[in-house]
Amino acid sequence: MLEYTSISELVQEAEKRNIRISELVLEDQALSMEKTSLEVYEQMELSFHIMMDSVKEGMKKDQRSTSGLTGGEGFLMNEYAGKGEGLSGIFMTKAIARALAVAGCNASMGKIVAAPTAGSCGILPGCLVSLYEDRGFKEDDIIMSMFTAGAFGMVIAQKASIAGAQGGCQAECGSAAAMAAGALVELMGGTPSQCADACAMAISSQMGLVCDPVAGLVEIPCIKRNVSGLAIAFSSADMALAGISSKIPVDECIDAMREVGEALPASLKETAGGGLATTPTGRKLRDQVFGSKGV
Amino acid sequence: MNVFDIIGPVMIGPSSSHTAGAVRLGRVVNKLIDERTLKKVEITLSGSFAQTYKGHGTDKALLAGIMGYKSYSPEIRNALEIADERGIEYSFNKENISGAHPNTARIHYYLDDGSDGVMQGASIGGGNILVNQINGMTVEFNGDNNTILVMHEDKPGVIASVTNLMHWEHEDLNISNFRLSRLHKGGEAIMTIEIDNPPPDSLVDDIRGIDHVINAILIRRV
Numbered sequence A: 001m002l003e004y005t006s007i008s009e010l011v012q013e014a015e016k017r018n019i020r021i022s023e024l025v026l027e028d029q030a031l032s033m034e035k036t037s038l039e040v041y042e043q044m045e046l047s048f049h050i051m052m053d054s055v056k057e058g059m060k061k062d063q064r065s066t067s068g069l070t071g072g073e074g075f076l077m078n079e080y081a082g083k084g085e086g087l088s089g090i091f092m093t094k095a096i097a098r099a100l101a102v103a104g105c106n107a108s109m110g111k112i113v114a115a116p117t118a119g120s121c122g123i124l125p126g127c128l129v130s131l132y133e134d135r136g137f138k139e140d141d142i143i144m145s146m147f148t149a150g151a152f153g154m155v156i157a158q159k160a161s162i163a164g165a166q167g168g169c170q171a172e173c174g175s176a177a178a179m180a181a182g183a184l185v186e187l188m189g190g191t192p193s194q195c196a197d198a199c200a201m202a203i204s205s206q207m208g209l210v211c212d213p214v215a216g217l218v219e220i221p222c223i224k225r226n227v228s229g230l231a232i233a234f235s236s237a238d239m240a241l242a243g244i245s246s247k248i249p250v251d252e253c254i255d256a257m258r259e260v261g262e263a264l265p266a267s268l269k270e271t272a273g274g275g276l277a278t279t280p281t282g283r284k285l286r287d288q289v290f291g292s293k294g295v
Numbered sequence B: 001m002n003v004f005d006i007i008g009p010v011m012i013g014p015s016s017s018h019t020a021g022a023v024r025l026g027r028v029v030n031k032l033i034d035e036r037t038l039k040k041v042e043i044t045l046s047g048s049f050a051q052t053y054k055g056h057g058t059d060k061a062l063l064a065g066i067m068g069y070k071s072y073s074p075e076i077r078n079a080l081e082i083a084d085e086r087g088i089e090y091s092f093n094k095e096n097i098s099g100a101h102p103n104t105a106r107i108h109y110y111l112d113d114g115s116d117g118v119m120q121g122a123s124i125g126g127g128n129i130l131v132n133q134i135n136g137m138t139v140e141f142n143g144d145n146n147t148i149l150v151m152h153e154d155k156p157g158v159i160a161s162v163t164n165l166m167h168w169e170h171e172d173l174n175i176s177n178f179r180l181s182r183l184h185k186g187g188e189a190i191m192t193i194e195i196d197n198p199p200p201d202s203l204v205d206d207i208r209g210i211d212h213v214i215n216a217i218l219i220r221r222v
């Protein structure tokens, strides 16, 4: 059984057997969960379907968060994307709309799949649903690619962290982008080592990102960080597919991420004690939701 | 850890610790209540739970869990209304429980048969929980496994009787974690036993029949 303590281990094993990382992981997970490959695959299929539902739910015009601080971002972006004049092109603007929609669905107490967390739940569906709906990728390939994403996430969780409270937002949106980048490369027919390169470049791009949620709520800046995570996932995947490699090997990037996460002060790790949370407007918004006295 | 700990859980947002974990804490109380009828709950929120519960729906999530809903049930959104319909009284208050994890809740429940109980636990991140206290006694379990709580008198041989019974009568039961806590020597004590396999239905009744055992409860994975 696989240990998931190193991405290069996954790459070597997949390349040795000449299979995709996702195939390796599906087989291994079925074994360790004492289920059939089909059962494990079907559980992932269900997750993908829930992701598509969250996109729809969060795209609604009247989507509002429980706190009232945010809402309607997915709808606005989708309208804009529909005009076809977006700077980053129709494909990207629509993908951005999907990431916003899923993150918004989460903020309004909708049903989502944490990937790897609730705060970063828009990145993977933003990427994958876009390839499915706008690029004609087959559903089973998309679902398989989620095993590659999941495996990269497991390594990051074990070697660094996927919790904002422990590692800052690099651990949440950073990990999500790194996972998505790997999945995208695999879908596009890249090699296992290109998947690892994309993962490494995505981690490098968000190294040090702090967790500073206004009022301690998973909304500001979280919802929009799903968009930057998505953009980094696509750009890292494209770089890897173009043949650009990460100069720092992926496992070393993950080690660096842990080290940086540990070095971040507590005020920038989900305590709402710094960053955007303590800006004058951040404080005002907090008071608006919880009253000026706090607790 | 498996791949669905990363791509998952499927949950109602917005926060795995403040929403999904809160549902699971509530579910522990649901298991403690079992088939009996709940009349009233007093929920005390501490630390970050106290500060942000409104924006995260922590109040709804706890109540939904107490009523038996899961962290992916859409009913969480309407938990307050559902409790009203079922005639369950509820109150939320904030208090700093000293020394407790920042996301701690204490739930005092009252049943229509006149009995009551208290559970205190924390949501420790990623939807994971740790139950710290039951009826004033220290316990420690995370609800990921099937957990058996045995309330008993602190007398020599009780632990051996329980574990012997598990081994000899229910041979394939493997204990993955064991903890003992007591109020004072010779007083009331509690065993927390986590097991790997799903326990047979008769196990808890068998344990209740052991000398000096006051009660035993099975909390299936939440």
Ligand code: SF4
Pocket (backbone or CB within 6 Å): A119, A120, A163, A164, A165, A168, A169, A170, A172, A173, A210, A211, A212, A213, A217, A218, A219, A221, A222, A225, A270
């Ligand atoms: S800012 Fe913090 S709470 Fe928001 S998504 Fe990032 S890690 Fe999660």
